[in-house]
Amino acid sequence: MALSLAISGLDAGYGAVKALRGVSLHVEAGETVALLGTNGNGKSTLMKCVAGLVRPQRGSMSLTIDGVAHDLTKLSTEAIVDLGVAMVPEGRRLFPKLTVLENLMLGAFRAAARREIERNLAVAFETFPVLKERKSQLAGTMSGGQQQMLAIARALMSSPRLLLVDEPSVGLSPLLVSQTITKIGELNQNLGLTVLMAEQNFNQAVRIASRGYIIVHGEIVVAANSVDELKGNDIVKRLYLGGIV
Numbered sequence: 310m311a312l313s314l315a316i317s318g319l320d321a322g323y324g325a326v327k328a329l330r331g332v333s334l335h336v337e338a339g340e341t342v343a344l345l346g347t348n349g350n351g352k353s354t355l356m357k358c359v360a361g362l363v364r365p366q367r368g369s370m371s372l373t374i375d376g377v378a379h380d381l382t383k384l385s386t387e388a389i390v391d392l393g394v395a396m397v398p399e400g401r402r403l404f405p406k407l408t409v410l411e412n413l414m415l416g417a418f419r420a421a422a423r424r425e426i427e428r429n430l431a432v433a434f435e436t437f438p439v440l441k442e443r444k445s446q447l448a449g450t451m452s453g454g455q456q457q458m459l460a461i462a463r464a465l466m467s468s469p470r471l472l473l474v475d476e477p478s479v480g481l482s483p484l485l486v487s488q489t490i491t492k493i494g495e496l497n498q499n500l501g502l503t504v505l506m507a508e509q510n511f512n513q514a515v516r517i518a519s520r521g522y523i524i525v526h527g528e529i530v531v532a533a534n535s536v537d538e539l540k541g542n543d544i545v546k547r548l549y550l551g552g553i554v
């Protein structure tokens with residue numbers, strides 16, 4: 310199945326707060342694309358727009374599946390999930406008092422996903438064996454790294470083709486950040502998922518991304534076609550690679 314996401318001229322915000330200004334971005338089938346930016350620059354807002362959780366004020370967002378374009382600005386979150394888009398939200402958003410298995414099941418509440426529960430659960434457990442070992446443990450008692458794995462696995466329960474991962478590195482130790490990013494890379498390589506990942510951790514994100522965008526104050530200030538191009542960019546050098554801001 311060929312799937313691609315195209316966003317053009319997107320404005321979004323919250324009341325008087327303008328969070329996105331004229332954002333254009335595209336993700337092609339099979340890619341891992343990084344959306345890089347520091348705190349408060351609009352990464353989550355963009356991910357939420359794609360997922361139908363924030364309605365843009367202007368611009369277009371189109372998801373093309375096997376040559377058929379779907380206008381995401383007009384679809385509900387449920388309909389967007391049904392098209393194969395799943396989000397791993399910032400801060401995981403697990404249900405701490407529910408077990409690992411119960412949290413996973415909540416990722417499969419749509420009718421289409423319910424039909425695939427067994428297959429998706431097998432994929433989730435194969436990808437994250439620790440979740441199988443701990444399926445009866447309360448999610449809130451898992452370590453930060455395990456919770457991030459659970460949040461990703463829950464997203465896999467809806468049979469996604471496009472995975473939106475919002476700052477998977479937040480709150481994790483450097484080793485766990487590295488392991489989590491590696492896992493996301495494996496989802497792309499082994500399961501063929503297309504990935505749009507918001508991150509602040511430049512060096513970790515570009516390990517698995519094929520290209521990326523830099524967002525500053527709601528505007529895409531760099532759109533690079535490769536990681537090398539990204540690393541060579543003056544704004545990137547200033548913001549992330551040790552230059553003086």
Ligand SMILES: Nc1ncnc2c1ncn2[C@@H]1O[C@H](COP(=O)(O)OP(=O)(O)OP(=O)(O)O)[C@@H](O)[C@H]1O
Nearest residue numbers: 323326328346347348349350351352353354355399
């Ligand atoms: N629910 C909200 N109500 C009002 N303003 C909001 C809301 N959510 C986000 N904002 C504002 O929109 C802007 C962009 O926020 P957003 O969460 O998209 O940034 P971010 O890049 O994801 O930041 P972080 O790295 O801290 O997660 C910020 O100025 C933020 O304060």
Ligand SMILES: [Mg+2]
Nearest residue numbers: 352353399476
């Ligand atoms: Mg955010």
